[in-house]
Amino acid sequence: MSEPDPNASDSELRARLGSLKSAIKRAEESEKPGAGPAGEDKALAGAMSSGFRAATDLAGGVIAGALIGYLGDRWLGTSPFLLITFMVIGTIAGFRSVYRLGSRPTSGSKGDPKRD
Amino acid sequence: MAAGGGIDPIHQFHINPIVELKPFGLNLSFTNTSLWMVIVVAVVSAIMVYGSSQRAVVPGRLQSLAEMVYEFVASTLTGVMNKEGMKFFPFVFSLFMFVLASNLLGLLPGSFTVTSQIIVTAALAVLVMSVVLIYGIAKHGSHFFGLFVPSGVPGWLLPFVVLIEIVSFVSRPVSLSLRLFGNMLAGHIALKVFGGFVVVLLGSGAVLNYAIAPLPLLLAVALTALEVLVAVLQAYVFAILTCVYLNDALHPGH
Numbered sequence: 001m002s003e004p005d006p007n008a009s010d011s012e013l014r015a016r017l018g019s020l021k022s023a024i025k026r027a028e029e030s031e032k033p034g035a036g037p038a039g040e041d042k043a044l045a046g047a048m049s050s051g052f053r054a055a056t057d058l059a060g061g062v063i064a065g066a067l068i069g070y071l072g073d074r075w076l077g078t079s080p081f082l083l084i085t086f087m088v089i090g091t092i093a094g095f096r097s098v099y100r101l102g103s104r105p106t107s108g109s110k111g112d113p114k115r116d
Numbered sequence: 117m118a119a120g121g122g123i124d125p126i127h128q129f130h131i132n133p134i135v136e137l138k139p140f141g142l143n144l145s146f147t148n149t150s151l152w153m154v155i156v157v158a159v160v161s162a163i164m165v166y167g168s169s170q171r172a173v174v175p176g177r178l179q180s181l182a183e184m185v186y187e188f189v190a191s192t193l194t195g196v197m198n199k200e201g202m203k204f205f206p207f208v209f210s211l212f213m214f215v216l217a218s219n220l221l222g223l224l225p226g227s228f229t230v231t232s233q234i235i236v237t238a239a240l241a242v243l244v245m246s247v248v249l250i251y252g253i254a255k256h257g258s259h260f261f262g263l264f265v266p267s268g269v270p271g272w273l274l275p276f277v278v279l280i281e282i283v284s285f286v287s288r289p290v291s292l293s294l295r296l297f298g299n300m301l302a303g304h305i306a307l308k309v310f311g312g313f314v315v316v317l318l319g320s321g322a323v324l325n326y327a328i329a330p331l332p333l334l335l336a337v338a339l340t341a342l343e344v345l346v347a348v349l350q351a352y353v354f355a356i357l358t359c360v361y362l363n364d365a366l367h368p369g370h
Binding site (some may be wrong): 048 | 280291294295299349
């Protein structure tokens with residue numbers, strides 16, 4: 001019943017094909033990463049999430065280093081040394097995560113600039 | 117007089133048991149935290165089940181809410197991990213909805229914010245990292261530990277860099293849980309403190325204090341708006357970081 005009329009004009013078919021093609025193109029574009037209708041909101045959310053990440057990654061590195069050092073000290077009985085060492089390492093790790101966060105957008109576009 | 121009136125900004129985070137359960141010396145009491153977690157899960161389930169049961173071509177309010185959240189999480193997921201990340205969709209979606217709903221429900225007056233308890237956020241972060249570790253090792257075997265060995269590092273520096281990478285990996289659940297917990301805790305304390313200022317100023321009896329009492333009230337209103345933004349944003353950050361970490365499990369090669 002809803003079958004298209006076999007005698008439908010050629011131009012009508014072509015118009016349907018054209019509209020289908022444009023619909024497919026639109027669907028494909030919307031499935032590409034980074035494309036969305038709410039571009040500005042998403043940019044703001046992305047910027048704020050980067051800020052939150054940077055702040056807590058820095059603190060997280062120090063805290064994780066301190067935690068590892070403290071537990072290692074309690075396990076091996078080497079009282080302050082592991083704590084100090086791992087706190088320094090944790091601070092470096094925190095800075096490194098923030099550095100990587102900042103350098104990521106360029107690293108996606110070309111080659112592998114990470115060679116520190 | 118100062119800080120009087122029994123206004124304690126920390127009191128809202130107090131955990132008190134509703135049903136005491138202590139089998140075998142373990143404290144398994146059903147607390148207010150547990151109650152609000154159940155409420156959060158019930159609200160999320162109700163919205164999603166009702167929203168997806170309609171299946172109208174022109175969606176109603178709840179259905180379009182459910183569809184919007186689905187598309188938002190799906191686009192976040194595919195933005196980080198491309199198409200193959202969709203196998204983690206149920207996991208990321210559940211986490212996102214749980215965090216979002218508990219943040220937003222926690223803003224209702226008189227409610228309890230589950231995500232302001234560090235043990236809850238830490239459990240969520242440990243869950244994420246366990247999935248990363250188990251999936252990564254199951255999929256890539258020992259190759260997964262290539263995550264800790266960046267390429268192009270001179271040999272004498274390698275042990276040091278590997279140590280830093282391992283500490284960096286351990287710091288991920290710490291910062292993941294700390295971020296959500298810290299934002300929720302700080303926001304709710306700030307709201308309570310400014311609300312408390314209004315009460316203290318009005319209760320002090322001096323005429324000048326009546327004049328400046330509306331100022332903290334205005335600030336509390338503005339802070340509430342900010343807290344709604346932070347609640348949504350923290351859920352988004354939690355979801356997107358889960359995606360980033362899961363992406364490491366999919367592609368451990370740096």
